[in-house]
Amino acid sequence: MGRADAERIVRARLKSGGHTLTEPEAKGLLRSYSIPVPRSRVVKDAIGAVEAAEAIGYPVVLKVVSPDILHKTEAGGVATGISDSRELKERLSRMLLKLADERPTANIEGFLVEETALKGVEVIAGVVRDEQFGPLVMFGTGGVAVELMRDVSFRLAPMTKDEALGMICEVKGFPLLTGFRGDTPKDLDALAETIIRLSEIALEIGEIKEIEINPLIVHENGAVAVDARAVLR
């Protein structure tokens, strides 16, 4: 675990001529920096998927793995709430048909079978490399509407814990994390720690141009990176 693992993942993708990490690769990067991700397995086909789902435990999520598909939901490459093997096989074959329509030329490397994430507060954490100032870290609320709402804050890496907590408190949606409307307060410490580790990935792995966790689900205890993407230079 650590930098060496992350570098191996990045180098392998670059070697294959790609500049976008697939979700399992991006999550491999996160895992190597101790950022929690849901339990998952990459499989080739329906038989593998059923095996994986039984090991992980239903309900599971099924996602397409392709370096050519960055926005999986829009392409029909995500199926959630799958409760048994019959449904899994059916939804997988439907997904294949849909992908053949939507992205006929995409290279499909396999499927990700993943445990269903527990509910919590969905936030986004990302880093882009600024040519002058280095890794610029963003935190925000709003999930898929983040580009619309722009409820975000920025800091430059390297970051202290205070800076990470500061950028969390700064967004308008901050009260969502502290027990809004009777909800339980969320684990700000784990959230800050996740943001710092994400910034460390960008600091240490120079090939990364953009890396993003969206959604990052924050629980009462801990935070889990449910989806991730990374773009290489």
Next chain:
Amino acid sequence: MLVDRQDINPFHPCSKKSSMNVKGLDFFFNPASVAIVGASPAQGKISNIIIQSLKASGFPGAIYPVNPKYPVVEGMECYPSIAAINEDIDIAVFAVPAASTPDALKHAGSRVKGAIIVGGGFSEMGQEGGRLQEEIKAIVRERSIRVIGPNCMGIYDAVSRLDTFFLPLERIKRPAKGVLSIISQSGSFAVTAMDELATEGIGIARVVSYGNKADVNETDCLRFLAGDGQTGAVAIYIESIDNGAGFIEAARECALKKPVIALKVGRYGAGASAARSHTGAIAGRYEAYRAAFRKAGVVELDGYEDFVNGCKAFGSLRPASGNRAVIITDGGGIGVDLADTCQAIGLKVPQLDGALKRELESIFPPFFIASNPVDLTGSATDKLYAEALEKTLSTDSFDIAIVVALWGPPGLTDGFAAAIASTASSIGKPVVVCAPGGAWSREKNRLFMKYGLPVFPTPGGAARAAAILSKAKGRHGQS
């Protein structure tokens, strides 16, 4: 040759990296001699204005006009070349065409410590200009010379009295000696702000316009100003930064010692093109600058007006230790509007605590409103203003006061400003004046300026100044 020069000057810049040495810049701000290369007797020429400005400012060092065409310029002996001057020169100002600048610089290189190249026609003017600028950079690397510019106004220094700002004195007023220093990529921006400050009686320590920064850049200037005993606060105008990490380090070091405020222009350029993540789509270049300012403890300014507001504030006052403002007014409407504006931009306008409210009510006539804003109404007098300021600002409840001075009530006399100023100085917290109004008011506002209180003609300006003063809190000592 190079080795010899380095022996003479251990801070010689032999690479871009070592050119960041602070000590390398000292002589620019304490020159014993200045040569004007391209000196001309023609009125209105850049070189001629510089010579006249140096004479008018009382520059105490030696002034050497240089031009083979003339024996005498402005009553001074004019030398055919730098080599013909029998002394080593601290600063040579080059007011010659771009194409002849590299040669002139090479010529002077062994005799001068630094050059200010005021002329344009370099990297801002396309390929040929860019090539000339690269030539200048090469000369900087080869010889022990530091260069400010090209395409800049150079230095206006109220401490050393160096003035290379080649705009006529009758058009652009020069500020008296003060505590604020300004560094700016744009000459016209700095000079316009400087002219406004001078007109409002705000003093300046040093102004550096470094233009295309072939050598000296914002980071070098920040390093110098951080250690400059004459500079109490720094304002920066930025178009672009060359070395992000170096800037953050230098700005942070400076901001630990004195307030640093900065304006970055050109915010809305294209963001990260073809970004594939939400983060990339949202984050523009300006977000990186903001984050850099925050990391360095630099207070971010918002446009020219804000730049002048910030300069007026830190040109006259020390930082506030917090953001709790008391407003004292003689007009209810302006007072409430100001309170709204303050709160909209992050200042607090807390209510007076019970004991203080009762005390004010016992002192003042019943129709005064002992609240925040404290409203002295049209019955206000110099003395009542001073008392209200004293009673409120001297408590632990407030960090800064904004005095709304509407000059209509006849109880206010020419002693008003002095009364506010002396109360403010005895309390030792910053006091900003908000004084909208017409001809009479504008005339009388000069009294506040005379006593060193910054005056703002709008509630928005006064509130911003107070907010800027409160944002630099706690990062440096009171000296």
